[in-house]
Amino acid sequence: MSSNEQDVFMEKLSNITNEALKYSTEAAEFVNKNVDQISEHIKEALAKAEWLPEWIPEQFRPQPPPPPPVLTVPLSALERVQSWISRHKILTGMLIVATGTVAYRTYRASExxxxxxxxxxxxxxxxxxxxxxxxxxxxxxxxxxxxxxxxxxxxxxxxxxxxxxxxxxxxxxxxxxxxxxxxxxxxxxxxxxxxxxxxxxxxxxxxxxxxxxxxxxxxxxxxxxxxxxxxxxxxxxxxxxxxxxxxxxxxxxxxxxxxxxxxxxxxxxxGGPTDLIKLKxxxxxxxxxxxxxxxxxxxxxxxxxxxxxxxxxxxxxxxxxxxxxxxxxxxxxxxxxxxxxxxxxxxxxxxxxxxxxxxxxxxxxxxxxxxxxxxxxxxxxxxxxxxxxxxxxxxxxxxxxxxxxxxxxxxxxxxxxxxxxxxxxxxxxxxxxxxxxxxxxxxxxxxxxxxxxxMGIRKVDELAVWQSSSAHGSPRSAAESSAAGSDEDMMTASMMTTASDSFVSVQPDVADANVWKEG
The missing domain is CATH 3.40.50.720 (NAD(P)-binding Rossmann-like Domain)
Structure with a gap:
C-alpha cells in the first residue's frame, strides 16, 4: 500500500470516528433527557396515586417535585395602589363617594x-x-x-x-x-x-x-x-x-x-283702579x-x-x-x-x-x-x-x-x-x-x-296596683256629688258656648286634674 493510499485510509477512519462520537453523544443526551422526564412523570404519578400502606410502607411514597421558583419582581407604587383597589372594591367605592360629598359640600360652603x-x-x-x-x-x-x-x-x-x-x-x-x-x-x-x-x-x-x-x-x-x-x-x-x-x-x-x-x-x-291684573x-x-x-x-x-x-x-x-x-x-x-x-x-x-x-x-x-x-x-x-x-x-x-x-x-x-x-x-x-x-x-x-x-328606655316589669279613692276615705256625700255634677255641667256648658270661639275653655277648678287617682 502506497503512502497516498495510507493517507486516504487514515482520513476516512478519522471521519468515521468523529461521526461515531457525535452520534453517540447526541444519543446519550436524548436518553438522559427523556429518562429524566419519564422519571419525573413516574414520581408524580406515584405521589398522586392512591397508596396502599398494607402493600408498600408509606415512607416509600415518593415526594412530589417542588414547585418551580417564582420570580418576585418589585412592584411600583402605582401598581401596589391598583392591586389594593382591585382587592377592596366596595371600600374604594365608599371612599370615593364620601370624598366627593365632602368636596362638594366644602365647595358649596366656600361659595x-x-x-x-x-x-x-x-x-x-x-x-x-x-x-x-x-x-x-x-x-x-x-x-x-x-x-x-x-x-x-x-x-x-x-x-x-x-x-x-x-x-x-x-x-x-x-x-x-x-x-x-x-x-x-x-x-x-x-x-x-x-x-x-x-x-x-x-x-x-x-x-x-x-x-x-x-x-x-x-x-x-x-x-x-x-x-x-x-x-x-x-x-x-x-x-x-x-x-x-x-x-x-x-x-x-x-x-x-x-x-x-x-x-x-x-x-x-x-296707582289707578284696583281691577284684576293679569301678570306674566x-x-x-x-x-x-x-x-x-x-x-x-x-x-x-x-x-x-x-x-x-x-x-x-x-x-x-x-x-x-x-x-x-x-x-x-x-x-x-x-x-x-x-x-x-x-x-x-x-x-x-x-x-x-x-x-x-x-x-x-x-x-x-x-x-x-x-x-x-x-x-x-x-x-x-x-x-x-x-x-x-x-x-x-x-x-x-x-x-x-x-x-x-x-x-x-x-x-x-x-x-x-x-x-x-x-x-x-x-x-x-x-x-x-x-x-x-x-x-x-x-x-x-x-x-x-x-x-x-x-335613649335609655327600658321595660318596666312591676306596675303599681290600682287603688280606688273610696278605699282610703269615706265616700263622697250627696252634696259633694251634686256639686261635682254641677261643676261638670258648668264645664260642658262652657265648652259648648265657646265652640265657636278660637280657644278651648278649661275650667280653673279642673286645670290641674289628670288621670292618676290619688289615694
Missing amino acids: SLRKTRRAKRARTGGRVEVVIIAGSPALPITRSLALDLERKGFIVFIVCNNHDDEDFVKGLARPDIRPFGIDITDPTNAGNSIEHFARYLQTPHASIPNGKKHHVQLKSVILIPSLNYHTSPIATIPPSSFADIFNTHLLHPILTIQAFLPLLTTRLAT DSERKESSPKVLVFTPSIISSINPPFHAPEATVCSALTAFTEVLAGELNPLQIPVTHIQLGTFDFTGFTPASQQNHPRAGGPHGLLPAPGASETLSWPDAAKHTYGRNYVAQSSSAVSAGRIRGMRGSSLKELHNVVFDVLDGSITSSTVRVGLGANVYGFVGRFVPRTIVSFM
Missing part, C-alpha cells in the same frame, strides 16, 4: 361664604323690600334674624300681640325694625291692622326728607312659632296644659298665617312674597317618649305647611318649611335678657328636664315612668338640644333664610342647624325600638 347678600335698593338708595317676622320678640332666634335682615337692607316688621312686645321691639333701637301690632284673637282688630299695613305698602315713601319717593314691596312673611316645650309623661299633663300648648304653639301660628293670606294673595295697586309668570314670581315656616326638627323627627306636646304640635305644623304650600303654589307663592336643629345663642343673648320670662334661657330653649321634675308627680306615675323619664332626660337628646355640643352658628341660619328669599334655594323643605339632617335620617330609617333603647 356660600363668598356670596354677597344684600337686599335690593331703590334708585335713590332707599330700602324697598319688607319682611314680616311673626314670632315672639323675646326669642333669640327672632331678634337675631331681625337684626341680620335689617343689616342686609330689609325693612323688618315684628308681629307684636301686646304692648310689652312693642316695647321690646322698640328697645332694639333700629329705625328699620318696627313693631307690627295685631291682635290675632280679634278678627276685627286683625283685619284693621292688615288694612293699615296694606295702605303702608301702597303709599310711596322717601328715604330722606323731601327726597324722591318710591314704593316698598312685601318680600316675605316668616313664621316662627314658640320653640319652648315642657316634657312630661302624657298621663301627668293636665288638660289645661294641653289646651294652652295647642292655643299658643299651634292655633296662634295658624291664625297668624290666616290673617296674612289676603295680603299675600292680592295684588296691591300702587316672570312678573308674578318677582312680585309674589314668600312664606317661611320655622319648626324645631330634632324631637319631631324621632318622636321620643315624654315629648308629646312638641311632637304633636310640630307634626301638625308640618302637615299645615304642606297643605298651605299646596294651596299657594298654584298662585306662585312659594312656601318653604325650614326645619331647625340646634343653634348657639350664647354670644347673642345678653345676660340681662337671659332671665326674661319668655326668652327661655341663653340658648332660646327651656332647660333640660331633670329628676327633680318627677317630685311633683303622683306616686303611681313616679313608679311607672320615673326611671325611664330620668334616663331619657340624661340622654344625648333632651329638650331639643344635643348634649355636649354648642350648636351651629346663627350665620348659617341667616344665610339660608336670605338664599330662600332671593330664590337661590327653591326646595320646599330645608334643614339647617346641628342635628337637623342627622336626626331626620334617623327618624326615617332607624327602627324606633333602637332609638328608644339608645
Whole structure:
C-alpha cells in the first residue's frame, strides 16, 4: 500500500470516528433527557396515586417535585395602589363617594361664604323690600334674624300681640325694625291692622326728607312659632296644659298665617283702579312674597317618649305647611318649611335678657328636664315612668338640644333664610342647624325600638296596683256629688258656648286634674 493510499485510509477512519462520537453523544443526551422526564412523570404519578400502606410502607411514597421558583419582581407604587383597589372594591367605592360629598359640600360652603347678600335698593338708595317676622320678640332666634335682615337692607316688621312686645321691639333701637301690632284673637282688630299695613305698602315713601319717593314691596312673611316645650309623661299633663300648648304653639301660628293670606294673595295697586291684573309668570314670581315656616326638627323627627306636646304640635305644623304650600303654589307663592336643629345663642343673648320670662334661657330653649321634675308627680306615675323619664332626660337628646355640643352658628341660619328669599334655594323643605339632617335620617330609617333603647328606655316589669279613692276615705256625700255634677255641667256648658270661639275653655277648678287617682 502506497503512502497516498495510507493517507486516504487514515482520513476516512478519522471521519468515521468523529461521526461515531457525535452520534453517540447526541444519543446519550436524548436518553438522559427523556429518562429524566419519564422519571419525573413516574414520581408524580406515584405521589398522586392512591397508596396502599398494607402493600408498600408509606415512607416509600415518593415526594412530589417542588414547585418551580417564582420570580418576585418589585412592584411600583402605582401598581401596589391598583392591586389594593382591585382587592377592596366596595371600600374604594365608599371612599370615593364620601370624598366627593365632602368636596362638594366644602365647595358649596366656600361659595356660600363668598356670596354677597344684600337686599335690593331703590334708585335713590332707599330700602324697598319688607319682611314680616311673626314670632315672639323675646326669642333669640327672632331678634337675631331681625337684626341680620335689617343689616342686609330689609325693612323688618315684628308681629307684636301686646304692648310689652312693642316695647321690646322698640328697645332694639333700629329705625328699620318696627313693631307690627295685631291682635290675632280679634278678627276685627286683625283685619284693621292688615288694612293699615296694606295702605303702608301702597303709599310711596322717601328715604330722606323731601327726597324722591318710591314704593316698598312685601318680600316675605316668616313664621316662627314658640320653640319652648315642657316634657312630661302624657298621663301627668293636665288638660289645661294641653289646651294652652295647642292655643299658643299651634292655633296662634295658624291664625297668624290666616290673617296674612289676603295680603299675600292680592295684588296691591300702587296707582289707578284696583281691577284684576293679569301678570306674566316672570312678573308674578318677582312680585309674589314668600312664606317661611320655622319648626324645631330634632324631637319631631324621632318622636321620643315624654315629648308629646312638641311632637304633636310640630307634626301638625308640618302637615299645615304642606297643605298651605299646596294651596299657594298654584298662585306662585312659594312656601318653604325650614326645619331647625340646634343653634348657639350664647354670644347673642345678653345676660340681662337671659332671665326674661319668655326668652327661655341663653340658648332660646327651656332647660333640660331633670329628676327633680318627677317630685311633683303622683306616686303611681313616679313608679311607672320615673326611671325611664330620668334616663331619657340624661340622654344625648333632651329638650331639643344635643348634649355636649354648642350648636351651629346663627350665620348659617341667616344665610339660608336670605338664599330662600332671593330664590337661590327653591326646595320646599330645608334643614339647617346641628342635628337637623342627622336626626331626620334617623327618624326615617332607624327602627324606633333602637332609638328608644339608645335613649335609655327600658321595660318596666312591676306596675303599681290600682287603688280606688273610696278605699282610703269615706265616700263622697250627696252634696259633694251634686256639686261635682254641677261643676261638670258648668264645664260642658262652657265648652259648648265657646265652640265657636278660637280657644278651648278649661275650667280653673279642673286645670290641674289628670288621670292618676290619688289615694
